[in-house]
Amino acid sequence: MSSSADLPRKDRKIKPSALCELCHGRKAVMKRPKNLQKLCKECFFLVFETEIHNTITSAKLFQKGEKVAIGASGGKDSTVLASILKTLNERYEYGLELVLLSIDEGIKGYRDDSLATVKRNQQQYEMELEIVSYKELYDWLMDEIVSCAGIRSSCTYCGVLRRQALDRGAAKLGIHHVVTGHNADDMAETVLMNILRGDTARLENSCSILTQSSGSPIKRSKPFKYSYQKEIVLYAHYKKLDYFSTECTYAPEAFRGTARELLKGLGAIRPSCIMDIIYSGEHFVLAQKKKVTKSYKNGRDKKAATAEDEQEINPDGSVALKTTKRDGNTCEKCGYITSNKICKACVLLAGLEASRAKASVDGSEEGAAKLGKTLELLSF
Numbered sequence: 001m002s003s004s005a006d007l008p009r010k011d012r013k014i015k016p017s018a019l020c021e022l023c024h025g026r027k028a029v030m031k032r033p034k035n036l037q038k039l040c041k042e043c044f045f046l047v048f049e050t051e052i053h054n055t056i057t058s059a060k061l062f063q064k065g066e067k068v069a070i071g072a073s074g075g076k077d078s079t080v081l082a083s084i085l086k087t088l089n090e091r092y093e094y095g096l097e098l099v100l101l102s103i104d105e106g107i108k109g110y111r112d113d114s115l116a117t118v119k120r121n122q123q124q125y126e127m128e129l130e131i132v133s134y135k136e137l138y139d140w141l142m143d144e145i146v147s148c149a150g151i152r153s154s155c156t157y158c159g160v161l162r163r164q165a166l167d168r169g170a171a172k173l174g175i176h177h178v179v180t181g182h183n184a185d186d187m188a189e190t191v192l193m194n195i196l197r198g199d200t201a202r203l204e205n206s207c208s209i210l211t212q213s214s215g216s217p218i219k220r221s222k223p224f225k226y227s228y229q230k231e232i233v234l235y236a237h238y239k240k241l242d243y244f245s246t247e248c249t250y251a252p253e254a255f256r257g258t259a260r261e262l263l264k265g266l267g268a269i270r271p272s273c274i275m276d277i278i279y280s281g282e283h284f285v286l287a288q289k290k291k292v293t294k295s296y297k298n299g300r301d302k303k304a305a306t307a308e309d310e311q312e313i314n315p316d317g318s319v320a321l322k323t324t325k326r327d328g329n330t331c332e333k334c335g336y337i338t339s340n341k342i343c344k345a346c347v348l349l350a351g352l353e354a355s356r357a358k359a360s361v362d363g364s365e366e367g368a369a370k371l372g373k374t375l376e377l378l379s380f
């Protein structure tokens with residue numbers, strides 16, 4: 001931080017109460033949303049970037065020489081991510097090769113415009129850009145999916161297909177690491193959503209900074225895990241970054257919207273609640289499901305019971321079905337990594353195809369919408 005002697009004349013006359021609490025020289029321009037500290041622009045940039053650097057180093061996210069794909073949507077989070085990773089890569093000599101990877105879901109009037117922003121970012125940050133489309137991967141545009149399956153399940157379809165598309169795009173580039181702009185607010189919303197749905201299986205991993213499906217060569221990480229959305233927006237604003245700010249045409253998932261509102265209300269009373277929820281999510285450990293082994297007559301004892309004879313009892317007393325889940329499998333249809341015989345994307349696409357065929361016969365669009373709702377409740 002600079003001393004007051006280095007400051008421009010105008011900053012030397014500032015009332016002490018209006019000064020930045022870190023450099024005590026420049027005028028504060030904001031109250032930091034994370035801790036309400038009054039900061040000038042320059043000190044905010046430095047502390048914000050340093051915190052992300054600390055997150056990256058303490059989680060050992062990157063290795064020297066690694067090629068990393070930045071999931072680039074053109075929105076504020078991924079644009080700030082690209083800008084900050086470029087800065088940190090140069091400042092701390094991470095030795096990364098950074099590439100922008102964009103998925104074109106096929107949403108007219110939204111993704112086509114945001115991709116134009118990513119193309120400008122490519123020039124501004126001097127990074128390679130790869131664009132992969134749903135049309136080329138799945139032969140469906142998101143607009144077609146919505147008109148077939150309805151808007152209510154659009155986020156379910158889009159989320160599954162995008163995750164796979166990012167992996168496929170990375171594989172195409174020979175990259176094994178994708179970073180995304182998911183931030184602290186997104187993480188806290190996900191924890192809240194999973195609690196409210198009683199989805200304990202998802203809750204356990206909802207705060208991981210680094211994830212990788214077993215058998216998959218692609219890992220994913222979230223360097224903004226501890227960064228507040230409001231601070232990302234402030235950073236983009238004061239740095240005058242070029243980003244696309246329109247919300248997706250197919251409004252955000254209804255339930256996530258509810259969790260977002262809830263979080264906003266909580267944050268107004270207790271600003272630290274975002275971090276507190278993440279902390280709770282990180283320390284949440286599932287109690288082991290009770291396993292019971294059937295008892296056998298006719299000479300078979302407990303030891304002879306096979307794995308098939310074991311049942312899992314859910315907390316509400318219901319019996320869980322035995323699944324054929326295995327890690328490292330590949331989908332019988334598309335070859336993508338899955339723990340089931342057919343991957344989730346192929347199940348969704350098959351439902352859409354069936355719906356399209358049915359709709360062409362009797363005009364009904366119910367099948368895919370129903371399937372989307374059912375899939376939300378299943379864990380893959």
Ligand SMILES: Nc1ncnc2c1ncn2[C@@H]1O[C@H](COP(=O)(O)OP(=O)(O)OP(=O)(O)O)[C@@H](O)[C@H]1O
Binds near residue numbers: 070073075101104180
């Ligand atoms: N079409 C896409 N192409 C590539 N990456 C994407 C795409 N959509 C989302 N992502 C990645 O997933 C992250 C989370 O996306 P999501 O749409 O949930 O949030 P967001 O807050 O709108 O993010 P952003 O402001 O970056 O658009 C993004 O920051 C980005 O890294």
